[in-house]
Amino acid sequence: xxxxxxxxxxxxxxxxxxxxxxxxxxxxxxxxxxxxxxxxxxxxxxxxxxxxxxxxxxxxxxxxxxxxxxxxxxxxxxxxxxxxxxxxxxxxxxxxxxxxxxxxxxx
Numbered sequence: 001x002x003x004x005x006x007x008x009x010x011x012x013x014x015x016x017x018x019x020x021x022x023x024x025x026x027x028x029x030x031x032x033x034x035x036x037x038x039x040x041x042x043x044x045x046x047x048x049x050x051x052x053x054x055x056x057x058x059x060x061x062x063x064x065x066x067x068x069x070x071x072x073x074x075x076x077x078x079x080x081x082x083x084x085x086x087x088x089x090x091x092x093x094x095x096x097x098x099x100x101x102x103x104x105x106x107x
Contacts, residue, residue, distance in 0.1 A: 001105060002063055003038065004055040006094040014088035015042070015049055021086055026079035033070035038105065049090075056105065060096075 010018050019042075031037070038054040057063040070076050083089065099105060 001099050002057045002059055003097045005097055007050055007052050009091040010049045010088045011090050012049055018088035021082055025082055029073050029075035033073055034066050
């Protein structure tokens, strides 16, 4: 399995507005193309302006195919435009990770 671990940092005071916009306009087209996220989380401690989501793929080819479909989806593109207009996102970091041999997540 390939995990795409994404950490987003929002401008102070905008996290809730950003997550609401995503829930209303981004979640459906993203999940339609990528499947349900493995995790979507906000911190209990640490930076209060960050959230993390993790997507699970079979391999890099599967990730590439699904993400290409998402970026061709008019609903996703409309969400991206709304997100840019909101202007909440400050920074994005992502890392691709593989699970270790002794752990097999349930898909």
